[in-house]
Amino acid sequence: MHRRSFLVATALLCRPLAPPLGAAHAQSAVPAVAAFSILGDMLREVGGDRVAAQVIVGPDMDTHNFQPRPSHAEALRGAVIAIRNGAGFDAWFDRLLSSTRFAGVAVTATEGVALRPASGAHGHGGQDPHAWQDVRLAIQYVRNIEAGLVRADPAGAEHYRARAAGYAHRLEALDGWIREQVATVPEARRVVITGHEAFGYFGAAYGVSFRAPQGVSANAEPSAQQVAALIRMIRAQGVTAVFLENIGNPATLRRLAEEAGVRVRGRLFADALSAADGPAPSYEAMMRYNTGAMVPAMRGDG
Numbered sequence: 001m002h003r004r005s006f007l008v009a010t011a012l013l014c015r016p017l018a019p020p021l022g023a024a025h026a027q028s029a030v031p032a033v034a035a036f037s038i039l040g041d042m043l044r045e046v047g048g049d050r051v052a053a054q055v056i057v058g059p060d061m062d063t064h065n066f067q068p069r070p071s072h073a074e075a076l077r078g079a080v081i082a083i084r085n086g087a088g089f090d091a092w093f094d095r096l097l098s099s100t101r102f103a104g105v106a107v108t109a110t111e112g113v114a115l116r117p118a119s120g121a122h123g124h125g126g127q128d129p130h131a132w133q134d135v136r137l138a139i140q141y142v143r144n145i146e147a148g149l150v151r152a153d154p155a156g157a158e159h160y161r162a163r164a165a166g167y168a169h170r171l172e173a174l175d176g177w178i179r180e181q182v183a184t185v186p187e188a189r190r191v192v193i194t195g196h197e198a199f200g201y202f203g204a205a206y207g208v209s210f211r212a213p214q215g216v217s218a219n220a221e222p223s224a225q226q227v228a229a230l231i232r233m234i235r236a237q238g239v240t241a242v243f244l245e246n247i248g249n250p251a252t253l254r255r256l257a258e259e260a261g262v263r264v265r266g267r268l269f270a271d272a273l274s275a276a277d278g279p280a281p282s283y284e285a286m287m288r289y290n291t292g293a294m295v296p297a298m299r300g301d302g
């Protein structure tokens with residue numbers, strides 16, 4: 001028995017270690033899956049070329065109401081690390097992890113983050129999952145992804161630590177820039193209307209008040225009373241920053257803006273990045289774009 005095991009082990013050790021030409025990257029890169037586009041971007045930032053990242057919910061797609069397909073289970077079966085937001089944002093991803101009996105490293109990006117209670121009419125006492133909208137909390141996401149990659153691929157620990165440190169440094173600068181931008185808006189004018197309650201963390205971190213006709217999960221139609229109350233608020237406070245989002249149905253917000261007599265100022269990227277050729281193809285670009293759109297709209301410029 002022992003002798004036989006020894007022979008098998010020797011045979012395995014003697015196999016050529018170098019992969020075939022041209023397949024080096026595909027064979028050595030760590031297969032990883034992220035639940036949605038924002039986490040996918042963070043994963044690529046920390047992982048660099050050591051990681052082959054797949055994203056399940058792509059740009060401009062709604063993660064709250066996503067229905068996974070068999071190909072997504074297949075991607076998870078081949079992965080050694082899987083990254084989800086948690087806090088009820090991507091609950092379907094948890095079901096996918098258990099149905100595929102995922103045995104790799106499962107990272108919850110919001111682990112250790114002090115989550116806000118869901119506000120708004122459709123909250124039902126749950127938690128607000130959109131913590132990435134506060135850049136300081138996004139740095140915690142980066143730390144969690146870094147720790148997961150180090151666990152899944154210890155040989156790359158130095159690589160991941162160096163990349164995460166550089167990325168976190170850039171995010172700290174981004175956080176400061178957002179604060180400077182918001183500071184140019186008089187306090188009384190720091191009000192933004194969006195499609196759903198995705199900006200609670202941005203509001204708490206940067207001192208902006210957000211109101212939306214739809215709650216944190218973006219899947220219930222607002223009542224006529226809620227829409228009417230928002231219209232009264234826009235008129236009474238002279239709110240000028242009204243935005244659509246890149247996910248969800250824009251019909252309610254367009255009607256609301258029309259009835260309130262204000263112009264829709266464009267789209268914000270709340271829960272998903274834009275496509276590569278759009279204005280928010282990375283997390284950093286998304287935060288810069290949103291801030292750059294909101295600040296002049298709050299001031300009432302243009």
Ligand code: ZN
Nearest residue numbers: 198216218271
């Ligand atoms: Zn959302």
